[in-house]
Amino acid sequence: MSASTEASAIIEYFKRKSIFITGATGFIGKQLVEKLVRSCPDIEHIYLLVRPKRGHAVKDRVKELLSSPLFNTVREMYPNFDEKISALQGDILDPNFGLSPADENILIEQCQVVFHSAATVRFQEPLRLAIQMNVASVKKLLALCHKMKKLQSIVHVSTAYANCNRNDVAEMIYPPPIQPAKLLEASEWMDDHVFDALTNKIISDRPNTYTFTKALAEYILSQEAKDLPLSIIRPSIVGSSWREPIPGWVDNYNGPSGLVVATGKGMLRTMLGSNNAIADIVPVDVCVNMMICIAWYTAVKQPKNIPVYHCCTGHLGTLTWGKVAEYGLHHLATNSLENAISYPHLQFTENRFRYHYLRVLQEVIPAFILDCYMRVVGRKPMFIKLSDRIYKSVRTLDFFTSHSWLFPNDNSVFLQNQMNDIDQKIFCFDLKDLDWFQYWNNYCMGAKQYLLREDVSRTSKCMKRYKRLKRLQNVLYFTAIAFVIKSIFFKSFKFRRIFVILFRIMFFAISAIARKIGLQRE
Template structure:
């Protein structure tokens, strides 16, 4: 086995002695060396944080490294502290996550995670002089995963977190004395204004550096008024600011040992550390959960449209593999930035027609005990059909809310439906359209791994079994979004059968009313 292969395999063994994943939130720091042969401690690990599902998995991995070899001194996580809370409270809340259940027994490992007060929106990440100096002296590998991911947040907030925050991390990285690896995690849709997305750094005509100047010159109100200009060609502010952040990295960070990873839509974890794990911050998971509850019945797309999703653990594994590849084969001399796209469209596409068939199949196996109506879904882009669905279920929701009010309950069904409809409008652009996302660099990286590496460091999407994956995703949404245990399944099955009968009775009543109306119209016309 070659030295680089030993290094890679050793890293994975230390991280996942029995299989697992990782968590980067903003920046992480491992050394791309032969980890099986080192006897010294790792430098500290840096994690500029926002609420990001990838981040939690990276921290979990580095804690496993520390548990295995005691080679990580500290894992610093830069967190924003709200009024009335503290870093200690944020830390305790973070530790309660289920993904850390397997490592909570090792209290010493968890103590190595230190939350530091900071903010991506502030100069030098809002760090104190002491914290800033400690980080630039110790950190040698950075994973920047922190980002504001809300599709409809104010443009100034997104620019501050995604562009300004990225610049602050890049500038900090340039001051790091022993920097060896910098992995910037972007989005597969940061370049969604193009039909084919290559593994290259694209230029944004607005210029990421110019955006930094605008942030200094204008207030929030003025920046928000400029949104149409900034969003030109992009469906929402999130992907627009990620494109600008990529452009900023292209212009300012080519002298660093840096690579960019672009995962597409992040789905729940398929295998590790907890099968099906997800949280409420994943928009698409919430969306298909609404469909499972029977709150909506239209997907604005054709059966042939492709949904490009990546299981969370697959995405994290590629990020780690990228760090190994970058550390083993640095690109500083060429001043190039290597890009790794990670999507399923190119190698293992999932058409929406098949996706919906699988969701419907597992609805009978894993129904929700909170189901509000019988689940049925129509794939169509026909506006008339979409409007007819509103006529079908809005009156029912109003009746349910009215009945609840008579019983002294506050109305909730129409509010939930409006929220679901809002989410669908946000995601519609990415559901209706299909992109060709090239993954040549990612495939080349996969081929560099030996057999054992591929088993432990899996990120090859071509082998994903979508039948198993969709089952895992639905089970995960029941457990972690709806908070329903397996013990609720018998009641959920009964609820599903009752709602199915109610649905078909309602359809019959609607058809009878329609027949009467048509008959009266015909008689009136004659």
């Protein structure tokens, strides 16, 4: 083992520690497992709470997880790293997480560090299910942790947007708009239709059930975990990795990843939002490094109160949604995606009518034409449905692309100052050297390679397709302009009048469609 490794206080702490992780098959959880086994090789054991899925046993799911390209580096360093990882079958929706008595006893007798990242991150999850997954699961976790005989540290993963009804969010736990106990009780007996009908009134000034239930979970922790060594981390929008173990690694469509893919495929061309709003995106490896550091500090210092750590980039003030679109389009041109239907373009607008109008022109009508073509050639139409799915997905982001927040990070800065130089390098969460332009290049490349699993060697062919699509769009655009000019200046007055009438009818028809869609979707 190198001298630098021996000098690391954090690596030294994690020696011979047994760790329990929920949400290990999620985006953050996977990266956390990889980082722990790569940077802390002397860990005793890592236990993952995993539920069977689609007929796959938990062991098969973990085997699939560890075979991911994410683990290529650690696989080369420690070929037998998987021997330190075990799956415990369970589900956060089940009583006591659905753990068998034997598995529960393992955690009670051996576990010293807990990372709780399991949650539903779907913004429009039905409130009852969101409560069960994000709130009730926390109570179950605390009940389990109270039994653990060797417990030293718990890290709960929340979100910076748990209190997005405030413009300036401090690193503290705020009182909830409703007592969680009452809501948990109501979720047990209230009819689904009634519960769904009351959702908007219950969540009040929060945009979705995700942020609302995350706020409730924090409050429960503040009330029921006072005697436990617990800390809370609040990441903002989690994006692809910055440096570790692979720049640009991403494997889900949440947040910016979905925007990269939908834009690169030519299916998404306009969004509601402000070009000047801060895009508070944090790389997943930065988030994971901070989680590990928080676990270490909580264990060795045992803070009296529950500390909250913001893991955000908004305080840097260097990335806006306008820049996201600019950088993304620039790098998609060189990291071209396969089977694009139009040349990538993305713009943000704050005007709702303009948004719906542009969406009809740039997304709905082309999707309709493509579906007509699919029917003609005897294939199943798919583009209208796909466009509608993308629409519903991006509309959940409106609130976040239209507003900016202040997330002070005093506790995070304090934590960094408690680390020695070696740990600050190994478990880096200092973003002063982050180059957003290069980050988005890696993001686009990672989305292509790891998320879509496209052959990178075919990128040059994809770039040629992009160029053909751009030429085609230019031809269509200038043809339309030429037709209008010819119709206006080189035809009879009668024809011009008919053309103007038809143009107005088309304009008002498209406008009506846009308004109708807007009213239906709001």
